[in-house]
Structures are given as structure tokens and as C-alpha cells.
Amino acid sequence: MNEILKISEDEYEKYTLEKRKDIVEFHLLNNQSYQSFIGNKTIENWDEIPVMTKKDFQKPLLERISKGFSKKTIYINKTSGSSGDPFIFAKDNFCHALTWANVKRLFGWYDIDFNHSYQARFYGIPLDFVGNKKERLKDFLSKRYRFSIFNLSDSELEKVFSKFKTKKFDYINGYTSSIVLFAKFLQHKNIVLKEYCPSLKVCMVTSEMLFEEDKKLLQKHLGIPIVNEYGASELDLIAFQNPNNEWQVNSETLFVEILDINNKPVPNGVEGRIVITSLFNKAHPFIRYDIGDIGILDEKSSFKKPILKKLIGRTNDVAILPSGKKSPGLTFYYVTKSIIEDDGNVKEFIVKQLKLDTFEIEYVSKIELNSSQINKIEEAIRTYLEDGLQFIFTRKEVLKRSKSGKLKQFQSNL
Template sequence: MKQFEWSLRLKGFPVNEAKKTQAIIDGFTQADYANYLSKQLQAIVAFHLEHTPFYNTLCQGIDTKDWSALPVLTKANLQQPLANRLSDKYTVKTVHKHKTSGSSGTPFEFAKDNFAHAMTWVTFMQRYSWFNIDLNTSKQARFYGIPLDTNGYYKERLKDCLGNRFRFSVFDLSDAALNKVLHKFKRTKFNYINGYTSAIVQFAKFLKRNNIVLKDVCPTLTVCIVTSEMLFDDDKKLLETQFNIPIVNEYGAAELGLIAFEDQDDNWIVNTNHLYVEILDNNNQPVPYGQPGKIVVTDLYNRAHPFIRYELGDLGQLSIKSTLQRPILDALTGRTSDFITLPSGKIAAGLTFYYVTKTVMTKDANVKEFIVEQIKEDTFKIDYVATEALSKTQQKAVQLAVDKYLEPNLNLIFEQKTILEREVSGKLKQFRSGL
């Protein structure tokens, strides 16, 4: 029984129509795809210019036939009532509504029409099938946040049931909680893992401490799909060792769906079924393949709400092996807001602290997780979870690494915690700027 597809159809999402559209796209030659993309981009812009006053106003005085002249939408543009942003063909009662997690610092409500939402799920089905995962029949172990209010909690549990998945809350990653997770894996024939990178990594560390390989206790597992947070090479190796299954990187956004998904050859294939991805510089001009820039995405089918040249707030680059029909995401380098501004005027990526602290703290101390917050230009607070407090020698080692990778004379404040504060969604944001 195709339970998952049935639940989508029951809600009014035309899955079969979306599958037919996807099959047509899959059959395109490079020339066919270029023609299709050009027509879809023109069509979605023309539709929203005619039917969406919100978008039409943003385009006043612009040559809308020139793609590069069209405005780049930011999340700040969208932080107004949803009804103000919908096209006149839809109302708040005739669309699929949802909210972003707010991990970028600018949460908002968005909408998709039923066909656009169906295209989103059909793409997930297609990509997951690369690893023999069938969303109708494969059992998912899900590491995500969950609402703590009664109505929200049971609503998510019902959705999990219809989606053939069991959800592990990421708000408690203590050894006692992770031991319960392990016992659930022993009793349940899970086929795959999906969820936030940081929580899944913590589970792998727990398994390592207890000398356990997950595939040994849950032989039905075939793949682990991590999403929503950065996956670093050393963490990927840890997951591969402790799970003994392939580890797949997924990149997506609630408002757009799946943006890129790793194939069996570790190529991060961009979703061209219903999205068009651009990499732009700070002047909103395209950069060549192989160079980093802002990730800007257009949803080719969403007629309920315009996501045209929409800036996600992420930085990344497309591989030089990319083509228009088959773009390959080479790297995600973090969010545009995740930058360190130093007293010397130097600017560094917030991820620098990940490498600095992880290299020193995991070698010399049993540090499970940490968050770095910039309080002042010259002052950083490091909250960490560990079995023992960092010694003066270990703190000095971190200080020396910071001197080397960033600059000297920066102040570090260390504070041991029993648990770290996560985003409302359950994500762990490892660098925060208070400037």
C-alpha cells in the first residue's frame, strides 16, 4: 500500500500529475532542458507580475524581460503577513502553509500551491530511490525537533505515523536518552536514518564510547541522510564507522524543498526538477562555476507565492563539472550572517571556530558539543558540554589556535554546560554573532 502517497493525495496534492511532469523533465536532452528552463522562468515571472501585487510592486521600474535585472528577494522582504504576499488566484485557505525554522534569524510563514508541493515530494521520492528508499514502505528513524505543546506534539506524531517514521527528539542528547534510542533501534526494523547532523553525530559518538556499530544491532539499516546542518569530513567518517552504512548529505529549505542531494558517487546533485539555482556575488551578478557566492533559488512552479531569485542566506559554489541540466553543488560554506568581525578589521567565516575548537578540544578533552558566541569584537564565549571541565592547559591550547587562525589578543570565556541551547527547531547553531 502506498500509504505516504495516499496521504498526500488525501490532502489534495496531485502526485500523479507531478510524477508525469518529472518524467518529461527526466527525458529532456540538454537542448530540450535549456528551452524548458527558459520558458518556465519567463512563465513564473509573467504569472506573478500579473497576479501578485507584492511581486509587481518590487519590480516597478525594472526591465522584467532581463532576468539579471529582476530583484533578489531576501527573507526581510517576506516578513509581512502571508495574505499580503499571495497571488490573487489563491487565499490562505487554498494553499499549503508552513513556517521556516528561523535558524537564519528571520523566520516567516510561506505558502505553496498544491502542484508545487506535489513536485517537492515527488523529487524527494526520486532522490531517495537512488539509495533504494521508498517513502511508502521504508521505515525512517527521524532525528528532529518536535513541538512540546500537546496539540503540536500529537500532530507531528500523527504525521510521522502516516510518513512511516519514528521521531527521536533532539532536545535531550544525554547518555540516558541516547541509550533509549539505541534500544529502539534494537527493537525496530528501521531502513534509514534522517535528521539534523549534530544530533546524529552525537548518537554516533555515544555508540563509539560504548564500542557499538549500529548496523550490527539494526541489520535492516541501509543509509543515513543528514540535513539542515553542516556535515564535516571527520564527522562523516565517524558516522560511516559507527553506523556502517552510506552517509548521504541532503541540502534543503522548508520553503523550497530539496535543493541538492548526494548521489552514489558523492556528487551533490542540484534539484532541477522544479528549482533553478544561481550563485551570485555581492552585486547580485552570477559568478563562474567553481567560485563561491550567495545561493539564490527560483521555484519554477509555485504560483501561490513568489520565490523568484530568492536569497536563502547561504553561501556555496557549483562545481566546474556542472551543466545547466545537471548542476553539482561543490560546497556549502555557511550562512551569510555567520561571519566574525575582528578588531583588526579582518573578517572570517564563523566556521573557523569549528575547526579551531574541534581540533584542540576533541583531541585533549571529551567535549561532546560546543557553541561559540561573539559578544564583542574582541570577546568570544565558548559554551561546551563535556564530562570534565577544560583545564587551564586545554584552554590555553584553544587560545593559541585562535591566535593562529584568527588573530592575537582575543578574549575567550569558557563555560561548561550540561546541555546546550538549541534553536526552536532543534538545530544546533555552532557560531552566533551578537554584534
């Protein structure tokens, strides 16, 4: 990792182009699955390499790993399936070690020692006995204390808060929606967490969208800097907020492109599909891999320091409207959010598209939404999107999270 970091800005483009060429040549020579994926095509330049998706990996792992590797000599894990396509993947040990060298380096930007700093962890956990105990043991060995995020009622959040009063946590790490919910609990009680847990330095949120209003809420009621992390378990950290408040893309172990619908690169500043190449994974090819997200690279990006200007959301989170218009599902979520949370009554909510013109908003609140609030939401959505949409508002005790504990803010049944 240190050798990569020493490469100068002037030399970095050459280094990146060589690394991506090397990894393609390696897999064409050593990976039968990738050879059959490419077929008989003669590839003259990078843009001719076909784009991979998770569906290209729907075959047994042993059929996908490269010559010279076996299950005993690689790291194997599986994705959470939050995009709808969970799958088992592999990394060779060197690639896996580089991933963690990078994580340690980036956390170090905020004075966090990954091996010794004490983490308050807001993540899902397996609920079966063996899986649960295994995860708890890993947490213990990794200096982490895990809060279960499957029950985030006020009584449970009171217990979470009491742990912060008695344990010397150095940082918080976990799913955005769960930490935001905890911050709302603190807001209701007019508490700044840092005053009760002075050892806290920083909070890293991951796996779900972080909206600007939520970031302000977290900063105010946690009382520490909030760092936005964007990653994928099968790859690495993809982007990590640096101390200058830029979302710095990982150019050390990945090559990140933004492509249009025809798989052609778009200029920096233009939105498109996020497509990633893992430069070091020899055990399993991730070459021009469409991760299923839409984003924009900043105009000032360079090969050595690409900046993610905006992460717009998942490509499969799209609302299709009666007029034929398509809109990112998070638009619905964002418009609703701007009204629904004004008075602090609603703790969290999700938007579901049931039919072309029908949406259900499930929410958790102290008191039911009144007709004035409902009218405001419907009016705002008409302004941003279109007329003629029907809404069902359903108050819930608790929202259903995925098996991993993530909250999917927009869901389409179409």
C-alpha cells in the same frame, strides 16, 4: 517529474530559461505583491530582476499570494527561523506535489521507498500538547519513529540505542548535530549500529553543516552510507548527495545561481551567495530569492546537472574581528573542533562572539578542559585568524537548541 527527467542535456538550458521566464511573467501578471516589489522597472534580461530576501516577505500571507489562490487551495507552512527571520509561506498544490515527487525519487537512489520504509527521525517536535500529539500522529501515518533531540544525555541516548535493537528501521533522517552526538555515544561504547539493527540501509543528515570528520565518524559507527541533504522548507530539496558522492543540485524544480555582492553571477568555482528561483510555485513568488547561504558551484556543472562543490555557511554567521577582518563564524567552530574533540571528552560545543575581541566557547563534556587544551585552541585561532582575542570557556550540562531543535554552531551578539 518524469516528463522533466526525460529532457535531454542539450535541451535543458532552453527548458530552464523558458520555465524561469514563465514564472516571472506569471507573478508580474497575477501577484500584486510581486508587482509592487518590481515597481516600474522595465526588465530586459534576467540579471536585472531584483533579488528577494526574507525581509521582503514581512507582510501578511494573504497580501503575498497570487490571484486565483486562497488559503483553502494552497499548502501553508512556516520556516524554522534558524536564520533569524522565520516567516509563513505558501505553495500551490501542484508545486507541493512536485516537491514530494522529487524527494521520493532522490531517496529511491538509496533503495528507500518513501511511503513504506521505516524512518528513525532525529528532529525537533512541538512541546505543547496539541502540537506534540499532531506531530506524533503524522509520524505514525508516515512510518516514522521520532526521537526527541532536546535531551541527548547518555541515559537518553541509551534509550535511543535500545529502540534500534528492537525496531526494524530502514533509514535514519534528521539534524546533523543530533545524529553526530548519537554516533559519539556509540563510539564511546565501541558499537557499530548496523550490527544491532541489520535492516538499516542509509542515513540522511540535514539542516546543519556536515564536517568531513563527522561524516567519517557516522560511517564508522552507524555502519551505513551517509548522505548529505541541503534544503529549505519554503523551496524544496536544494542539493542531495548522489551515489557518486557528488552534491547534486535540484535542477528539476529550482534554478540555482551564485551571485556576488552586486547581485552579478560569479563563474563556477567561485564562492558567492546562493540565490534560488522556484520554477513551479505560482501561489507565492520565490524569484531570485537569497536564501542566506554562501556556496560554490562546481566547474563541471551543467544546466541539467549542477553540482554544489561546497556549502560554506550562512551569510549572517560572520565574525568581525578587532582588525576589521571578517571571517565566517564556522572558521572558529572548525578550528576549535579540530582540537577540542581529539580525545572524545567533549560531546558538543558552540562558539559565541560576545564583543569584538571576546568569544565564549560553551561545551558539554565528561571532564573540564585543561589549560593545555585551552592554550592549543587559542594558539590555533591566533594562527588562523589574529592575535589579541579573549576566550571564555564555559562547561555546560546541556547546550541550548532553537525551538525547532537545531544547534547553531556559531552565534554573534554584535
